[in-house]
Amino acid sequence: MIHAEQQHDWLQKLIAQAEPDSIKNNTAWLQQIRDNAQRAMMHCPTINRKQEAWRYNRIDKLFEKNFKLLSGDVDFSKVDIHNCLLPAFDSHRLVFVNGRYAGQLSDIKKTPDNIIIGSLRDVINLQLKQIINCFSHTEKNNTQLFSQLNMAFLNDGAVIHIGDHIELEKPIEIIYLNTNSLSQLDAADNDGVMTQTRNIITLGVGTKVTLVERFIGTDQDQYFHNNLSDILLAEGASLKHYRVQDESPEAYHLSNLSIAQQKNSRYYSSHMAFGAAWSKTDININFKDEGAKCLLNGLYVVGDQQLTDFHIDVRHSVPACTSKEHFKGILYGKGRAVFDGHILVDKQAQHTDAQLSNDNLMLTRDAEVDTKPQLEIYADDVKCAHGTTVGQIDPQQLFYMRSRGLSETTAYKLLCLGFAGEIIDSIEEKILSEHVSKKLVQILDEQVFQQG
Amino acid sequence: MLTIKNLSVAVGGKEILKGLDLKVKAGEVHAIMGPNGSGKSTLAYTLAGRKDYKITGGKILLNGENLLALDTEQRAHKGVFLAMQYPVELPGVNNMMFMRESLNAIRRSRGEEEYDAVDFIKLIGEKAKQLELDEKLLKRNVNDGFSGGEKKRNEILQMSLLEPKLAILDETDSGLDIDALRIIAEGVNVLRDPQRAIILVTHYQRLLEYIQPDFVHVLIDGRIVRSGDKQLALELEDKGYSWVVEEAAA
Numbered sequence: 001m002i003h004a005e006q007q008h009d010w011l012q013k014l015i016a017q018a019e020p021d022s023i024k025n026n027t028a029w030l031q032q033i034r035d036n037a038q039r040a041m042m043h044c045p046t047i048n049r050k051q052e053a054w055r056y057n058r059i060d061k062l063f064e065k066n067f068k069l070l071s072g073d074v075d076f077s078k079v080d081i082h083n084c085l086l087p088a089f090d091s092h093r094l095v096f097v098n099g100r101y102a103g104q105l106s107d108i109k110k111t112p113d114n115i116i117i118g119s120l121r122d123v124i125n126l127q128l129k130q131i132i133n134c135f136s137h138t139e140k141n142n143t144q145l146f147s148q149l150n151m152a153f154l155n156d157g158a159v160i161h162i163g164d165h166i167e168l169e170k171p172i173e174i175i176y177l178n179t180n181s182l183s184q185l186d187a188a189d190n191d192g193v194m195t196q197t198r199n200i201i202t203l204g205v206g207t208k209v210t211l212v213e214r215f216i217g218t219d220q221d222q223y224f225h226n227n228l229s230d231i232l233l234a235e236g237a238s239l240k241h242y243r244v245q246d247e248s249p250e251a252y253h254l255s256n257l258s259i260a261q262q263k264n265s266r267y268y269s270s271h272m273a274f275g276a277a278w279s280k281t282d283i284n285i286n287f288k289d290e291g292a293k294c295l296l297n298g299l300y301v302v303g304d305q306q307l308t309d310f311h312i313d314v315r316h317s318v319p320a321c322t323s324k325e326h327f328k329g330i331l332y333g334k335g336r337a338v339f340d341g342h343i344l345v346d347k348q349a350q351h352t353d354a355q356l357s358n359d360n361l362m363l364t365r366d367a368e369v370d371t372k373p374q375l376e377i378y379a380d381d382v383k384c385a386h387g388t389t390v391g392q393i394d395p396q397q398l399f400y401m402r403s404r405g406l407s408e409t410t411a412y413k414l415l416c417l418g419f420a421g422e423i424i425d426s427i428e429e430k431i432l433s434e435h436v437s438k439k440l441v442q443i444l445d446e447q448v449f450q451q452g
Numbered sequence: 453m454l455t456i457k458n459l460s461v462a463v464g465g466k467e468i469l470k471g472l473d474l475k476v477k478a479g480e481v482h483a484i485m486g487p488n489g490s491g492k493s494t495l496a497y498t499l500a501g502r503k504d505y506k507i508t509g510g511k512i513l514l515n516g517e518n519l520l521a522l523d524t525e526q527r528a529h530k531g532v533f534l535a536m537q538y539p540v541e542l543p544g545v546n547n548m549m550f551m552r553e554s555l556n557a558i559r560r561s562r563g564e565e566e567y568d569a570v571d572f573i574k575l576i577g578e579k580a581k582q583l584e585l586d587e588k589l590l591k592r593n594v595n596d597g598f599s600g601g602e603k604k605r606n607e608i609l610q611m612s613l614l615e616p617k618l619a620i621l622d623e624t625d626s627g628l629d630i631d632a633l634r635i636i637a638e639g640v641n642v643l644r645d646p647q648r649a650i651i652l653v654t655h656y657q658r659l660l661e662y663i664q665p666d667f668v669h670v671l672i673d674g675r676i677v678r679s680g681d682k683q684l685a686l687e688l689e690d691k692g693y694s695w696v697v698e699e700a701a702a
């Protein structure tokens with residue numbers, strides 16, 4: 001159980017560390033927002049496990065950690081980025097190391113004025129209206145502790161602003177690399193780096209974009225990455241969004257995504273979670289106008305010493321929108337997962353089509369999943385469904401495969417891959433889906449079936 | 453090739469096979485018939501090595517080797533193949549990939565060279581054609597959503613691919629249309645070979661017209677109570693099982 005003092009002290013220590021340079025600039029409004037956020041977070045209610053969002057999650061472990069906010073420059077020349085790249089993957093690439101934008105590791109060509117792909121630090125002085133709006137929106141509406149924390153100690157982030165009627169050929173790729181080795185940390189008195197990244201993504205009318213986000217921890221480091229993203233899709237815009245959380249096995253990872261969808265817009269996404277000791281992803285979908293559609297696929301693979309948590313909130317407040325969520329989990333060892341999917345259909349949201357499903361494959365007895373799909377429906381002319389399964393490998397299937405000469409491990413592996421295949425195949429970027437598939441095989445080989 | 457001696461098997465705590473004897477030599481085709489629930493599938497599963505089938509007595513030798521000491525996959529490596537009465541669906545597992553993995557696992561165990569993707573596609577294409585199996589089924593997931601007949605054809609495709617030493621076909625003829633029955637029988641006949649033994653579990657004389665058995669056995673209540681040649685199958689078709697039961701009791 002967390003005590004109010006524990007949370008308070010943890011935040012207070014961070015404020016004491018904070019140097020005013022996290023983002024250096026003369027923008028008074030930003031400084032104002034940061035100051036406000038520091039104050040606001042001190043007044044956030046104490047997180048406790050009686051709250052639905054934290055019911056199954058050991059947040060107290062996080063508050064025991066003494067994370068360091070970064071100050072000073074990071075020497076990017078020491079970073080071996082090639083290890084992190086997907087071979088032959090051609091993208092507009094933004095690389096953040098410990099939350100700082102690394103221009104020299106990125107690959108951004110000059111773009112026309114109606115296409116902005118850059119770091120918050122670099123484009124903030126353009127004072128894009130969207131950025132300001134976005135921040136004040138969060139300040140007022142996203143009052144959760146970790147969103148305020150993100151603003152209070154903001155490092156940097158990606159700003160993607162694509163104008164109307166543009167079809168971006170190459171995907172945009174954001175790589176977040178976290179490593180303690182680059183920062184002058186006094187190993188004795190801290191538990192690693194704390195990183196706050198903030199993304200603002202806006203697609204104009206009828207614009208089509210693919211966005212890949214990859215969270216990477218190269219070492220066995222412990223650190224805390226707190227990511228906050230706002231995605232605004234204008235009328236008829238379409239975003240394909242693929243996220244791969246592959247943090248270090250010791251890491252703490254938090255993602256909070258808010259997606260606002262205008263008329264007939266499309267949000268197609270796949271959310272993969274492999275790494276981190278503790279990871280929580282909150283996804284909020286807000287339909288602003290009719291005919292919009294979102295598709296959320298997810299895969300989590302969770303083993304010993306790991307907790308992976310997905311919270312999905314879809315709000316149908318206007319008629320005729322479609323939402324489909326399909327999350328699958330593979331759990332092994334003493335892995336723990338939480339899936340909380342909430343769909344709200346307001347009274348006026350007639351002709352809503354909302355589907356939610358969560359399937360879990362438990363490879364061991366000690367693994368545990370808490371799955372809680374909820375439909376809250378106030379309209380009468382809607383199509384809604386939800387379903388959950390928690391199952392084991394079917395011995396009949398194993399027998400069948402072995403009777404064809406496959407070893408038990410191979411049979412297990414093929415069944416696991418088969419289970420996850422549907423989700424992995426929903427990634428339309430071939431190179432990325434192969435990468436994800438390989439990652440799963442690697443986990444199965446190295447963690448689940450060590451004997452190979 | 454195969455010697456089964458006084459075999460007793462319990463399933464779910466209940467004794468199903470009760471002292472079964474059977475000898476099958478290389479090159480022979482044996483048909484096993486018998487009423488529902490008499491233990492035919494139990495025998496088939498036991499030969500293939502299902503773990504939940506408890507051997508309570510007796511032994512099984514395959515070419516002199518103790519079959520019961522081998523794991524399911526090891527038996528497959530030795531050439532045991534079971535075409536199942538109810539083939540299992542494997543959602544998410546591609547049929548073509550599964551068969552290649554399977555063939556290569558068996559070849560690997562024998563120190564033979566593995567098939568690469570290109571050669572395998574050629575091989576499987578030919579086999580599928582012989583069995584008039586729609587190539588689209590190869591691209592789908594194993595048995596997933598296949599019709600009853602398609603599943604049976606897929607089993608026979610696997611059999612002709614793996615070229616087993618001892619093939620057990622558990623009611624492969626049930627649920628097949630007349631053309632499919634003929635095609636599958638041809639598939640089996642092609643495999644007839646002095647080095648190979650085949651056990652056919654069936655309820656129907658019709659299959660035995662296409663695949664002429666050397667021996668016919670009647671399995672009742674966990675035991676083989678009568679053996680004969682293919683005339684016996686005709687007699688059973690005609691008169692049912694009750695007379696066999698009566699004579700066995702006498």
Ligand SMILES: Nc1ncnc2c1ncn2[C@@H]1O[C@H](COP(=O)(O)OP(=O)(O)OP(=O)(O)O)[C@@H](O)[C@H]1O
Nearest residue numbers: 463464466468486487488489490491492493494495
């Ligand atoms: N798990 C189990 N627990 C208890 N009884 C079982 C179990 N599995 C099979 N049996 C029983 O074993 C008996 C033999 O079944 P088996 O499938 O071998 O029959 P069969 O001869 O193949 O019949 P059919 O002609 O209908 O295919 C049946 O009475 C069946 O109900």
Ligand SMILES: [Mg+2]
Nearest residue numbers: 492493494537
């Ligand atoms: Mg049977």
